[in-house]
Amino acid sequence: MTSPQAPAVELAGVAKTYRSGTTAVRGLDLTVHEGEFFSLLGPSGCGKTTTLRLIAGFEEPTAGEVRLHGTRVTGVPAHRRDVNTVFQSYALFPHLSVFENVAFGLRRRRVPRGEIAARVGAMLETVELTGLERRRPRELSGGQQQRVALARALVNRPRALLLDEPLGALDLRLRQAMQVSLKRIQREVGLTFVYVTHDQGEALTMSDRIAVLNDGRIEQVGTPREVYERPATRFAASFVGTSNLLAGEVAEVAAGRAVVVHGADGRIEVPVRGAVARGRRLELAVRPEKISLGRARPGGGLCGVRGTVTEVVYLGTATNYNVTTSAGADVVVFRQNAASADEVAARGDEVWLSWEPDHSYALETAR
Amino acid sequence: MPFSRRLAPYLLVLPGGLWLAVFFVVPVAMMASLSLQTGNLIDGFRQTFHWQNYTDGLGTYGDTFVRSLWYGLLATILCIALAYPAAYWIAFRAGRRKSSYLLLLLIPYFVSFVLRTVAWKLVLTDNGPVLGPLRDHGIVPSDFHVLDTTTAVVAGLTYTYLPFMVLPVYVALERLDPRLIEAAHDLHADRTAAFARVVLPLSLPGVFAGVVMTFVPASADYVNAEILGGPRNTMIGNVIQAQYFDDGAYPVASALSFTLMAILLAGIFLYARALGTRGILDTPTP
Known part of the structure; x- marks a missing residue:
């Protein structure tokens, strides 16, 4: 039996440099737990797809090793690895029917005929494609093709399912619907999902944990809440959600908090780990929805920065205020139009921005 | 303008259509008429609807028809065996040099095929550069021939029509x-299963096109049998050629041509039916 925290997929010091000399992955250490929905999130070219291909066995790492359930699989060909992939382009076999596409893996593993029919039938029911068994892939809509790709992988009951931007080709509405059903299927079958995406919204909605990748390295690993609320690096802060980046000199450090002076009269408290030298320049970030707008300087231990409203953007459910601080930083403030849609400030107004010290987070500069 | 727009497709098809009409439809119609005439070069020919031209042709040259189709079939099978691995290698393993390798494969075909076949004859003749030394050193018996054999004709046919197999198979794999x-x-x-279950079925349309493009001209070929073959390797093309140019028996030659055409068309039709239109139309799309 495997405990919930048993490692399903492990990468230890995995690096991949192609023969052309480009390095896609630079020394990844990563553990995906059994039954976890784990996302690899990053921009294109960050190495997330290469990482997935290394796990699937389509590529071999130039250094380090890949383990599946504790067994080293580096050097094991893809067809003997107990993982299956949902490809970005689906890669459905155009000459085979839906049924034969889904049955492909079972036939290769010489599963008895009767069992194949039963398992394929049940799987097509799970992905709501019953009745389309005899169709060819080209006779299906994009969403249906996507579900065939999913069924074709899932029916093999892999130890881990690898998904390479599986929803990328779908339109927004369908994508949102599929996000929900993917998550449902993952919970129902209790399977480990390794999910590659560049869409931070998708990663936040579906994942148990997220690894933020940039330039072949891991920037941060954590739950969606951790990654969003406490981005570890400048990259993570800007790639996941919107972050307002502010900088200033450290004036004092006490009880795990640094006080940073921003501009002439801005005062920002920020939690810090370890020792931070006074006088050092510190970069920090705060999310747009954490900031309040006011006319007076905030009191009660709140962070406060003065600025001028440069733009007011009405979004329907909310209003965005663009503010330039007295130190010249551009800040976005997101304000729900919950009580009233009245604007609390107009363009050109002098305002005070305030937020709880716990909502500002120091960024690790230059890793 | 709507008028010229409606006319445009017809105008575009006109040059090609005229070409076909003048150089294909008219000659074929003339040949069809010729095949039902009687007479000789000196007294002239008359339209007598003499269907016996067909029955006589088939009766006299039945075995030649069979031999032609057999040679064509053998050459086609050999072409598949040679072309498929080459096309596969170029499509999947040649990387950026694909076009270079394809060109290398096709360069011999820039030389006139009659010239190439004559070159084969020079190389493979009984006392030529290959067989001469082999015979002298007793490696092959002194009565060993290459020319004037079925092997020589089929090998020549295979060589002549190889590109017509390589190209469509390559395109399908690529x-x-x-x-x-x-x-x-x-x-x-x-690897075996991936080839048998995915690569092969998806490349079959290319093989099908290659078979048509190889089998039809190979069965009707007369140059290879003429140059590389002997009296026992006569193909129907040689008979037609002799009837036309040596004997002046235009009606019989025309009747034989039409018989060959009918056999090949029927063969292709049955072949297409057996493979199913799906096999032809189902080409892989990304």
Whole structure:
């Protein structure tokens, strides 16, 4: 039996440099737990797809090793690895029917005929494609093709399912619907999902944990809440959600908090780990929805920065205020139009921005 | 303008249509008429609807027809055996040098095929540069021939029509999305299974096109049998050629031509039916 925290997929010091000399992955250490929905999130070219291909066995790492359930699989060909992939382009076999596409893996593993029919039938029911068994892939809509790709992988009951931007080709509405059903299927079958995406919204909605990748390295690993609320690096802060980046000199450090002076009269408290030298320049970030707008300087231990409203953007459910601080930083403030849609400030107004010290987070500069 | 727009397709098809009408439809119609005439070169020919031209032709040269189709079939099978691995290698393993290798394969075909076949004859003749030394050193018996044998004719046919097999097979393989092969491996197919279940079925339309483009001209060929073959290797093309140019028996030659055409058309039709239109129309799309 495997405990919930048993490692399903492990990468230890995995690096991949192609023969052309480009390095896609630079020394990844990563553990995906059994039954976890784990996302690899990053921009294109960050190495997330290469990482997935290394796990699937389509590529071999130039250094380090890949383990599946504790067994080293580096050097094991893809067809003997107990993982299956949902490809970005689906890669459905155009000459085979839906049924034969889904049955492909079972036939290769010489599963008895009767069992194949039963398992394929049940799987097509799970992905709501019953009745389309005899169709060819080209006779299906994009969403249906996507579900065939999913069924074709899932029916093999892999130890881990690898998904390479599986929803990328779908339109927004369908994508949102599929996000929900993917998550449902993952919970129902209790399977480990390794999910590659560049869409931070998708990663936040579906994942148990997220690894933020940039330039072949891991920037941060954590739950969606951790990654969003406490981005570890400048990259993570800007790639996941919107972050307002502010900088200033450290004036004092006490009880795990640094006080940073921003501009002439801005005062920002920020939690810090370890020792931070006074006088050092510190970069920090705060999310747009954490900031309040006011006319007076905030009191009660709140962070406060003065600025001028440069733009007011009405979004329907909310209003965005663009503010330039007295130190010249551009800040976005997101304000729900919950009580009233009245604007609390107009363009050109002098305002005070305030937020709880716990909502500002120091960024690790230059890793 | 709506008028010229409606006219445009017809105008575009006009040059090609005229070409076909003048140089294909008219000659074929003339030949059809000729095949039902009687007479000779000196007294002239008359339209007598003499269907016996057909029955006589088939009766006299039945075995030649069979031999032609047999040679054509052998050459086609050999072409598949040679062309498929070459096309596969170029499509999947040649990387950026694909076009260079394809060109290398096709360069011999820039030389006139009669000249190439004559060159074969020079090389393979009984006392030529290959057989001469082999015979002298007793490696092959002194009565060993290459020329004037079925082997020589079929080898010549294979060589002549090889590109017509390589190119369509190459195109089919080249269009195959390599991610499908990855998907096959991902779904637990080893290399053999991935080839048999994915690559081969998806390249069959190319093989089908290659078979048509090889079998039809190879069965009707007369140059290879003429130059490389002997009296026992006569193909129907040689008979037609002799009837036309040596004997002036235009009606019989025309009747034989039409018989060959009918046999080949029927063969292709049955072949297409057996393979099913799906096999022809189902080409891999990314």
